[in-house]
Amino acid sequence: MPSAIEVPELAAAGDAHSMVKEFAANKAFRAAERYELTTQDNPYRRPVRPDDLDWLDYSKPMPVENALKLSALLGHRMLRNAYDSELLYLPPTDVDTAASDGAHFYSARNRAYAALARPILERHLFTLLDEVREPLETVELGALKRHVRERYQQRIAAPGHAFDTAWSARGCKEAGTFLLVQLTAFLPSSNAAAAHNALGEYGTAHPTMRRHLVEAYGQWVHLSDAYEKLLAGAGLVATEGAYWQLCLGTSLARANYLHFTSRNHERLFAFIGALLHKKIDEEAMRIPLSSVLAHTLDADTKFFDAQKTLTESDLVQLVEDLVGPLLQRFGRRVIEGVHAGFRDAVWFADLWDRDVTEQLTWADNIEQYQEKAAKLDHHITSEGIEVDLDTFVESSDETSTTHVHDEHRLVMIESGQMHFWNNVTHKIALNEGDKVLIPMSRLHGSTVLSGECTYHQPIIPEDMLRKFS
Numbered sequence: 236m237p238s239a240i241e242v243p244e245l246a247a248a249g250d251a252h253s254m255v256k257e258f259a260a261n262k263a264f265r266a267a268e269r270y271e272l273t274t275q276d277n278p279y280r281r282p283v284r285p286d287d288l289d290w291l292d293y294s295k296p297m298p299v300e301n302a303l304k305l306s307a308l309l310g311h312r313m314l315r316n317a318y319d320s321e322l323l324y325l326p327p328t329d330v331d332t333a334a335s336d337g338a339h340f341y342s343a344r345n346r347a348y349a350a351l352a353r354p355i356l357e358r359h360l361f362t363l364l365d366e367v368r369e370p371l372e373t374v375e376l377g378a379l380k381r382h383v384r385e386r387y388q389q390r391i392a393a394p395g396h397a398f399d400t401a402w403s404a405r406g407c408k409e410a411g412t413f414l415l416v417q418l419t420a421f422l423p424s425s426n427a428a429a430a431h432n433a434l435g436e437y438g439t440a441h442p443t444m445r446r447h448l449v450e451a452y453g454q455w456v457h458l459s460d461a462y463e464k465l466l467a468g469a470g471l472v473a474t475e476g477a478y479w480q481l482c483l484g485t486s487l488a489r490a491n492y493l494h495f496t497s498r499n500h501e502r503l504f505a506f507i508g509a510l511l512h513k514k515i516d517e518e519a520m521r522i523p524l525s526s527v528l529a530h531t532l533d534a535d536t537k538f539f540d541a542q543k544t545l546t547e548s549d550l551v552q553l554v555e556d557l558v559g560p561l562l563q564r565f566g567r568r569v570i571e572g573v574h575a576g577f578r579d580a581v582w583f584a585d586l587w588d589r590d591v592t593e594q595l596t597w598a599d600n601i602e603q604y605q606e607k608a609a610k611l612d613h614h615i616t617s618e619g620i621e622v623d624l625d626t627f628v629e630s631s632d633e634t635s636t637t638h639v640h641d642e643h644r645l646v647m648i649e650s651g652q653m654h655f656w657n658n659v660t661h662k663i664a665l666n667e668g669d670k671v672l673i674p675m676s677r678l679h680g681s682t683v684l685s686g687e688c689t690y691h692q693p694i695i696p697e698d699m700l701r702k703f704s
Contacts, residue, residue, distance in 0.1 A: 238501070239365075240358040251294040251355045258352035259285040259313055261345050263336040267480060267636040269682045273659055277333040278324040278475040279340035282636045283312050293355055296362035303590055303676040304641045307360065308484035314356040315424070315487050316340075317349040318494045322427060324475050357495055360488070364579045371574045374567045379574055380554050383511055386581060387550055390519035397591040398523040402530055404599040409660045411531025412469045413598065416478045416659060417591060418524075419466070420486035423475065426455040428493035429510055432503075440564060443556045444507075454543065461538035468534030471659075480637040481659050483594060483678055485587040492583055496576055504572025505579065507557050512580035514553065518545040590676070597677050598657045607703050608645045608670035611695055614703075623694040629653075629683045637680035643695040644673050646681075651688030655681045674700075 242251060267282040274280040291306050301307055320340060326333035339345060372378050397414065404410035433448035463473045471478070493513065496506035525539035545553075561569045597604065615622060637656075646655070647670045654662040655671065657679045665671065665681075672695070673679060 240354065240362055242354045242358055252288075252292055254348070255293045255313065255352045255355055256285070256288045258317070258345075258348040259283050259288055261316075261339050261342075261348075263339040263345075264313075264316060267634050267680070269632045269634045271634075272480060272656065272680070273478055275472045275474050275477045276326055276328055276330050277336055278326055278477075279333060279336040281312065281316050281340075281476055281479050283309055283316070284636045284638055287638070293359045295359065297359050299363045299366055301641075302363065302586060303484070303639070305639050307488070308639055308678075310356055310360045311484045311487040311491055312479075313352065314360060314491050314494075317353040317356065318428075318491065318498065319424075319475070320345055320349045327472070327474055353498075357499075361492065361495060361579075364575075364582065367582055368575060368578045371570070374570045374574075376554075376558065376562060376570060379558065379570050379577075380551055382574065383515070383550065383554055383577065384547060386512070386577075387515050387518075387547055390515055394519045394523040395588040395592075397588050397595065398520075398527045400592045400595045400599075402527045404531070404595060406599050407531040408469075409658050410595050410599060411528055411534070412471070412660050413481070413595060413658050414524075414591065415466065415469050415471060415528060415532070415534075416481050417483060417486040417587075419471070419473070419478060420482035421490040422462075423455075423473075424490035425493045425513060426452060428490060428497045429513065431494075431497045432500075432506060435500075441560045443560060447553075447556065458538055458541055461535075461541055464535045465528070465538045468528070469532045478659055480680060481657075481678070483587070483590050484639075485583065485590040489580075489583050489587055492579060502572070502576070504561065504569050505576030507561075508573040508576025508578070509580040510576075511550075511554060511557065511573070512577050512584065514545055515550065516580075516584055517542070593674075594657070594677060597674060601657075601663060601671065604672040604674075605670060608647070608672040610703050611645060611672065611699070612647065612670055612693070614699070615693065620699075622696070625692045625694075626689070627692070628687065628689045630688075631683055631686050633688075634682045635680050637678055639676045639678055640673060641675060643675050643697070643700050644692045645695060646671050646673060647691045647693070649689040649691060651683065651685035651690075653681050653683050653685075653688050653690070655679060 263279050264281050264283040264285060266284060266286065271280065271282065287305065287309060291309065293310060297306055297310070326337070371382060401407070401410040401414045430448060430452035433445050433452065438445060466473055493509050496502045496509050521539045521542055525536040528534040529536050558569060558573055614620070646665070648665050648667055650667050653665050655665050656662045657677070
């Protein structure tokens, strides 16, 4: 089994959470401004909402029930920034904002605080996996192969609800675009994470792994033009982080877990398990994702068509190639570690499918959630029910970096105007008297349009919400 996530004494000295706050204080991670819904020309601009860290706590592990809440979203944003500070990114054009943010992103200070904050964030975000991980029936290679094959069969038969939801959406173009944005959050990064372990000298102990990793990354490079054309079909670009604010926390988490296992070399066996799941996931998503993007966006899907097919027999051979050499040398703990990494990746993939499905469903039915908001407000007012309430008074151009709430909330405009958004494709105008229901964990942001905007956020209890569902 993987060992507990260790935080070095240097990083934990004093207040571990303060170390995370210092890292998040980088100017490249400052709160978003009104013109930064997307950042196609600036791969270093990664808004985190650092002010929210005043009431969050990253010094201890996150409970499972918070996996779709604000702590997870901001945590995975910060952790991705920490990982990416060690990778090379270049802006597509020479603009002043990218030059300034890039200097902060690659500064010695940022590298130092990234190194200190990273294990704190990893412990906070990944310790929960020990609780949700299902054990292998027996610690044997045959049992591992059976388990991996079963997952392959399940995913090929049922790739995920998110694809069906996007296909059937009324706003199919919006749904397809959002789905493609999520792909940008984990596909390039997960390929970089896997390639990281191609570096090093370990051929005597494992003669096949480096060749596999190099070939896999070579295929990604070979298909890079096709990937850019795929994005172009939705009016998107391939600049890393271009759609940062619209990336779900689970989309970031999928690649972050692969980075976690590849950067921490003591977790090599878990890395191999996560890598095996990555191969299954790519095969399971290839055809349905190609189909849904062609349907919703009329996109050029040659990127998926050109990928090498992974058959079930190919997968079994891959397990043998990646696990066999290590099993001969290090025994059953290899099986335990590979299975742990595989199950962890399964858990994140399933959580992602749920998260994307719920986000697409909410965004595609926003009018219904405006109607529900009016009904809930009438119910609270007419029955004289007291609920917790936050009130905000914001000035023109004030922008709320995309975020999620840890509870169900209404947004009710008392005066003024704002733009509300949950996708890169459009903005929703909210004027005086307008209301909308934002369910827990649904990603959104806003910008004030009028000179001043006053709005209220009543917190809706779960039992009350169920009455109007």
